[in-house]
Amino acid sequence: MQSQSKLSHLMKRGTDLLGSETAIMCGAMSWVSERNLVSAISNAGGFGVIACGAMTPDLLDTEIAETKKLTSKPFGVNLITMHPDLMALIAVCGKHEVTHVVLAGGLPPKGSLEAIKATGAKVICFAPALSLAKKFLRSGVDAIVIEGMEAGGHIGPVSTSVLAQEILPELAKEVPIFVAGGIARGSAIAGYLEMGASGVQLGTRFVCAHESIAHPNFKKAFIRGNARDAITSVQVDARLPVIPVRALKNKGTEEFTKKQIEVAKLLDAGEIEMGEAQLQIEHFWAGALRKAVIDGDVENGSVMAGQSVGMVKAEESVAEIVKSLTDEAEAALAR
Structure with missing residues (x-):
């Protein structure tokens, strides 16, 4: 029980921010992070994030509505900053009272952070460098994701372990930080939490969930x-x-x-x-x-x-994945 309380204690800032039971976010993966996987992750105590990708505002409107039918738990929406309809997509999130908007793909265009804040949503941004993380802090973002090059999809040039060592000691006290890239085991989650992270983000590990619609x-x-x-x-x-x-x-x-x-x-x-x-x-x-x-x-x-794809060995349910990650993290913290 002590180790369990230690895990929840280390994740507290993350869970307070997300409104979830555990501070495990699912990375937004185009075509994969849609209503089925997102709702399953939120229902299992994690935090699902819809990958808007190249969706039109109408498509996102439908996706959010359908996700809400499958879960009453909080979930987020990931928007790409270079999307030509970014402001319209933010308005769609506002209409549905989406609680968290994750911005990816470079510096947000002028006025976009304010537009998200005006809807009442929390803003989470990706920071691939310490200087950018500091800039986001000055802009008033609510949380930061630092993602290393081990991740799948679009990546930056620096590894997760280096980014964590550079950014966590400097900024972890000021803002909740989620570590992403190459994480597939609970022991790694425990390590980053002890370094000052408030939570983690995983993508690859969730692709082979039963609830994932991937072929x-x-x-x-x-x-x-x-x-x-x-x-x-x-x-x-x-x-x-x-x-x-x-x-x-x-x-x-x-x-x-x-x-x-x-x-x-x-x-x-x-x-x-x-x-x-x-x-x-x-x-x-x-x-x-x-x-x-x-x-x-x-x-x-x-x-x-x-x-981390080499550590994905079988298809299993989202609930099993979340449980094994938290069990492994608790065991590591107890050691």
Whole structure:
């Protein structure tokens, strides 16, 4: 019991902020973090987050409404800062009284933080560097996620363990910080909590949950995969600032390199602007990810996975995943 109270004590700032039983957030994974998985995670005591990705305001409107039918527990919505309809998406979150909005993909455009705050929601931002974390603090964000390069999907250049050592000692007392990237076991959660984190975020571990709508082929690729298979995309043109993506190596990763060359040529010819170039890249990923997650084409689609994929050994329920993570964390803290 003592170790259990220690876990809840270390997670208290995180659970107070999220309104959940445990400060375990699920990373927003396009096509995967939708109503079924999000509600299951919140119902199991964690904190689910809808991945808005490239959704239109109407699609997000429906997704939030459907998620609310499946859970009465709090959940969040992840919005991409470069989305052309960002303000309309924030308004949709406000209409549904979404309690937490997570912003990803760079600095939020002018007025967006204020617009979210005006709805009464808490704002959580990703900070891939200490300087950016400090900037967010000055902007008045309610919490920060520090995500290392071990994560799946879009990643920064620094590892989780280094970011945690840089940022937690400096800022953990000032704002709740969630650590993400490469976490798949409760012992790692315990370690980051003892370093000052208020909670953690996991994505890869939840992909193979029974409640995840990911295609059976996608789940099989995760169960077969190991850490070395989850590689980062290559940037072919320095002028095209493509955020690297970590995914399982397949034909789709090669297609992405070709797509970058094609977009760089259009940029050279002056046929498109930089903003449009970046959006084309984003849309490529959204389409390639859908091909793998929904259609099950794990050869040509994008199988985004973190390096912790090697620790995903079987399909199990969300409740089992959350319980094993908290049990392992409690055991580690008791030691």
